[in-house]
Amino acid sequence: MTVLLQDCFQVKGREELPFEEALRERPGPGQAGAPGRLVLAAWVPHGAGEGYEFVTLTELADSTELSALYRWHASPDGAAWNATVQGMCYGQLSTLHELRHGTLATVAAQTAAHGGGETRPPLYRLDRLTVSNPADALASVGKQFASGPAAADPPVMTPVACWSPLLSLLDTPQVSVLYRFADDGFRRAVDLDSPVEYWSGELDLEAHATARHTRILRGALGASTSPAS
Amino acid sequence: MLWLHQVHHLRPATRDRFAQVVQERWLPEVATRPDTRLAWFATSTRGAVHADEAVTITGVADGAALAELGARVHSGDLTDLAAELSSLRDGVQTRILEPLDYDPFAVTSVTEIPAQPGTGPSRSYMHDFVPPTFGNMRAYEDMMRERYMALTEQDLSGVALRASWRTVPGGGPVPEMFNLSEIRSTAALERLVTEEIPREYKAMGTWMWTALATRDRWTTRLLRSAPWSPLQ
Numbered sequence: 001m002t003v004l005l006q007d008c009f010q011v012k013g014r015e016e017l018p019f020e021e022a023l024r025e026r027p028g029p030g031q032a033g034a035p036g037r038l039v040l041a042a043w044v045p046h047g048a049g050e051g052y053e054f055v056t057l058t059e060l061a062d063s064t065e066l067s068a069l070y071r072w073h074a075s076p077d078g079a080a081w082n083a084t085v086q087g088m089c090y091g092q093l094s095t096l097h098e099l100r101h102g103t104l105a106t107v108a109a110q111t112a113a114h115g116g117g118e119t120r121p122p123l124y125r126l127d128r129l130t131v132s133n134p135a136d137a138l139a140s141v142g143k144q145f146a147s148g149p150a151a152a153d154p155p156v157m158t159p160v161a162c163w164s165p166l167l168s169l170l171d172t173p174q175v176s177v178l179y180r181f182a183d184d185g186f187r188r189a190v191d192l193d194s195p196v197e198y199w200s201g202e203l204d205l206e207a208h209a210t211a212r213h214t215r216i217l218r219g220a221l222g223a224s225t226s227p228a229s
Numbered sequence: 230m231l232w233l234h235q236v237h238h239l240r241p242a243t244r245d246r247f248a249q250v251v252q253e254r255w256l257p258e259v260a261t262r263p264d265t266r267l268a269w270f271a272t273s274t275r276g277a278v279h280a281d282e283a284v285t286i287t288g289v290a291d292g293a294a295l296a297e298l299g300a301r302v303h304s305g306d307l308t309d310l311a312a313e314l315s316s317l318r319d320g321v322q323t324r325i326l327e328p329l330d331y332d333p334f335a336v337t338s339v340t341e342i343p344a345q346p347g348t349g350p351s352r353s354y355m356h357d358f359v360p361p362t363f364g365n366m367r368a369y370e371d372m373m374r375e376r377y378m379a380l381t382e383q384d385l386s387g388v389a390l391r392a393s394w395r396t397v398p399g400g401g402p403v404p405e406m407f408n409l410s411e412i413r414s415t416a417a418l419e420r421l422v423t424e425e426i427p428r429e430y431k432a433m434g435t436w437m438w439t440a441l442a443t444r445d446r447w448t449t450r451l452l453r454s455a456p457w458s459p460l461q
Contacts, residue, residue, distance in 0.1 A: 013445025045422045047355050048276055051447040192415045199275045206241050212280045
């Protein structure tokens, strides 16, 4: 069982750079000294969602590590981190999930390796689907993960992980899928001369989804991030 | 001149059907009256915030024409067609907008909007709803007129503002500005998403720093206009 802590921060515009610096200099959940492993830290770029939204994903090995995270939040270090980070935000939505399919290992490696500054950041797409029947939707995702991409050509993007609320039907019936863009994937998808209507690599969940919320994510933080183990 | 702006949240797998009904039946039917015309139709890319979405912009001459359009939909020649379109979506956000004084949009009268479908090509757009901080709408408008409009397309990395409108009383979230910007090239679109803005552009005293005092929240979408959209 892998637990995922997903945090979406609505950062104040003028705090954009200080916010990133604070995350680098004052490690939070999943970073040095705190339980878990930070596997994703990314901005929603302009054109792709809400302004100044920052998303983090922290992987927790099991429920014991989740308890340890709660203890860390109650500690002086945790309280100081929360006060610093939340002081730069309008809001934060923090949710718990269970990883159902795929792995975040390559995403974690990309997050740790991204050099920031001049280097090209990794690009992802995070879909949150509201589904009529989570069990059926997750089963469909599982089959598609197992069968691999259908397209003969290199897909625009590749699904890497799927998660749903830790509390299952006690929570909103949603399924999240994280995709990683191929190096030239985004360019191919939005090419003005030959636009791609449906981005290849996307899982077919039309029959299950009643609504789809999606964000493009641009990897952030860079090499000074404590690497995920 | 008013603009009726609608974001249609489409039901799964209805995207093509919705576009077809708008193009073949809604567009000509709306245009049977001289003071109302469908001007623009676009759909969200697969990376837009909510999917699937269609965005329509309808030009309306004035308040009387707006009321007449409402009456036509409520119990007139557009009732059945509006119900059919409604059955293809889960929801709709409707705003009534008016141009700001520096609005670069080329069309200023309903009669300038073609009454027939266009012939393309489609273009790529960044579509932003921007609520200023409360009490700062005027300051934000001044900032846009005096600072933003002075920037060149090169300054803006290949993005060109095409329309800048605001919500009128009774027309939706207030205060709020709507900005529609054309993305001139694939490279510009790729840069927009993949590259961070250089730190020096965000330094104290820059346009960006100053403007953040008046607004720092927005909802932004990447859209592509339909080839048949009357205006591109």
